[in-house]
Amino acid sequence: MKNIGKKIVSVALIGSLTAGSFAFAAREEAKQEKKQKPIKNVIMMVMDGTSAGATTLARWYKGEPLALDEMASGAVRTYSAESAITDSAPAATALATGFKSNDKYIGVLPSVVNSPGLQPISKEQALKPVANVLEGAELLGKSTGIIATAAIQHATPAGFSAHVPHRNMFPDIAEQQVYQNIEVVLGGGKEALLPGNGKNNRKDNENMLEVIKKKGYDVVETREELLRSKSNKIWGVFADDALAQDMNRPYTRPNEPTLAEMTKKAIDTLSKDKDGFFLFVEGSQPDWAAHANDPVGIISEVLAFDKAVEEALAFAKKRNDTLVIAVSDHGNSGITIGNRNTDQSYPETPVSAYIDPLKKAKMTLDGAMSQLKEDKSNLEEVARLYGLDSLTADEKKRLSESTDIRKTLAELLAARANLGFTTGGHTGEDVFLYTYGPNRPIGTFENTDLAHIMAKALGFDLKDLNKRLFVNAKKEFEAIGAAVAIDQTDAKNPVLIVKKGDTTAKLPVNKNIMMIGNKTYELEGLVVYSADQFWVPKQTIKLFKKIQ
Template sequence: MKVNKKVIGVTLASSLALSTLGFTADNSKVEAKKDPEKAKNVIVLVMDGVSSSTTTLARWYKGEPLAMDEILTGGVRTYSAESAITDSAPAGTALATGNKSNDKFVGVLPTTVTSPGVDQSLAENPYKPVANVLEGAKISGKATGIISTSEIQHATPAAFSSHVTHRSDYDNIAEQQVYQNMDVVLGGGKNTLLSQNRKDGEDLVNVIESKGYDLVETRDELLNSESNKLWGTFASSALAYDMDRSKTNPEEPTLAEMTKKGIETLSKDKDGFFLFIEGSKPDWAAHANDAIGMISDTLAFDDAVREAIEFAKKDKNTMVVAVSDHGNSGISIGNQNTNGSYPSIPVSTYVDPLKKATMTLEGALKQLKSDKSNVLEVAALYGIDNPTPAETKELNNSTNLGKTLVQLLATRANIGFTTGGHTGEDLFMYSYGPGKPVGFVENTDIAHSVASAMGFDLKKLDDQLFVNAEVAFKTIGATVSINASNKENPILVVQKGKTIAELPVNKDIVLINGKENTLRSVTVQSNGIFYVSNEVVELVKKGK
């Protein structure tokens, strides 16, 4: 257990069956290796927006098997509570909490359930926060972390570390993440940590440093750090695409480097760890129909999976799960040009045009001069070399160069796209190690497999972490009110006799008669309702 984590006297273990959190009745640790279905460590990796055709194309492009191929164990259904095609927020919520939810919802229950087979009762507690596997791992005494190539406040990493009613609520997501007291946080999103960019004016960088993190902002700083608590903020928003990084942002680490460092840091904890990793930008590339960006960051993600597998093989007590949260773009290897000729078209016809690109669409467009005088040079960076007269005319006359470039490259490579949005197909699942999920599963099943492997039950955990504050305190004869003098950071005020407890939203602290105590979970306000842990209710009840 980490010595820098203050824990108040009354713990959740007193009200939650200890065995479900990995403890025996005498509070000693259950040794995971005694149970082949239990894992000391769990690593969950999500490649955002990667369809099966994308992994196929990436494999052909690489010219050899992917690391993921070695641990292919099944498939996953990705639909949300209301749609055959999910957004990243409910997809992440399903993977993290084991609950289907609605568009844009992060870590909270849905208001609407229309998808066949989804439990209708989920909508009976709309917007209620639900416990995730990272919170369960932390309460079990494990080290925890999240890694992302987007802003860490983006939908999927947010689903593993926060609870909000809309994925765009970066201010509240960031605050909850800071006060979750994770041990490793690596990615982008520095803007949302800065006081001048936040509605509440809180300086979260100062809070991070006060919590004992080594705050690193470059690749070298990350790789040279020896701290047990790491917070890496490498970009104002998202990190660069892997293919572009050496030219545009060489000071940023790769996803594989962040993964390796994250594992090295977290594995120092004798109780084990949980680590979430997202390769975020294949999704962004897919939205733009940028095949180069999709391949670039799918391969970068695969390198991260390789790091996880190598650790798990040596450790022999680590579960690894890699999956995509949803498809995107409807990418196909083959298009209208190949209708009658596909049986005789070699792989090189699809791959060689793609290999001419030296930058992704994002990277190439950043090289465009304001007067657009270097359009053909930019096109060459994206693989459109030696353009035909017709292609040259299209490029020079284009009013949307990005769209023109992806269309020209898709035509050259015989790649098809059906949409610039998400798609609803079933996807592959990759897993390794003790307790790993196998077969054809729901995305929600992955969360429950992860929780089970770490020795706890998500439903029981949820019953302890997030109860309606007004209802819970009323049952013990306490009254509640809200101090909204700072409307961006309201405080729940609870009074029972001479005991006054103050719970700031999004934080893991409670002030009881002015004395600050650290809690095991954050207090959440969702749709106007405060949710607290039973831990706090017991404290107020006992007047401590």
């Protein structure tokens, strides 16, 4: 599937950037052009579900420029193969693989294409796995890492490390991540690594945490353990599911690391590799706060992400071989600074009218609600934690009669702060692009373009990578005279069985191994089962022929 809409240099967008930030960018680029070196490292950073209004609000709250500001370089179109408004799964797939996809799809081609300018998809190609930038970096011998403040199996980090037809397949995503040989993995999602009865626990009784340990990782579960680790391979499991939001962490989970701390540790670890590295970093929870129309949560998570950007920039500025890209995968909530309260008064409404009510909050909406007693006897105390002090009679009445206290608290604070929200879902506007380093992209891009930009910077082509990593196993093995069958004795873990003569090979799904007799051979990529087909690295067929 080819994307028609390619790079458009946007004069309007460039003109909208502040003179200061544009001049800074020009000076930095002039410096870089003098000493141009091949790009050794790429750091890709995604702040999930962050609209322009969210970063503007966070900047006003902070009271000074964001680290992101000096990197502003363009815009990104976020639509999916089927909709003007994307889900995080196809958005991550686009950013990581260079292909637009469908709702819930992770690292696979779409089955429905109806967005203007895109070529149709054939039935044979639908749901085929497609290679991502991280996999390409690994094959170049570079170290790789993924970080998230959500479960590490969540849609966006999964898009850079897995291939499944539905984003909720956490156990499958977890297993694929374990067998990707990623050097640094930091985030939540411990539940999906372990057998159990929880929502995301493994039902196949495989203990991925034990596999991780056998693979030589230093498994860390607290901030202190992470910062103390000297290993070149670190797997951080800091929560069963997601990490705490940044503003809440000191009160609720002080043993968890911040996104900035995880980013710095990952960079320090991966940069030991003389061949360079690829690092993916997600600030996962601006999106969740935006879904809840929680301005305090949005600010908390955008500023936490910005601190992680500071760490990436601090590293990149010391050298001339690192490209840093930061972007949102899509908008969310339609947040506006100004609402119906300011229809007539906006010309003279000061910044303080929007920010001061938010400054009173001690916790985000999630944090405040976590303190609510079952009998709701401390409701006013919870409201104060969220910045709603001195409740009016009307506000008290609304809270006491509310059937959705969470929603009502958010509405009351937004009204006090003169903020507007148009939806509790994603939105389809373009998002800002932030870049720093050699040959940084400037202009308006499709989200798919960024995958190709990163691949080119690192020195490989995604089209060639796809030919190398994902071939149809049945077609390729039958072409050499082998018989192919699928063993589904364990429905959770189908196994590809390949027979020719006296040789029988077994290729379990979601792993990077082929077993023949009592020997296990490591493959250069994953064995993926999608659309009732097995997909394997091309190397697998050559290896089987050689052994057979």
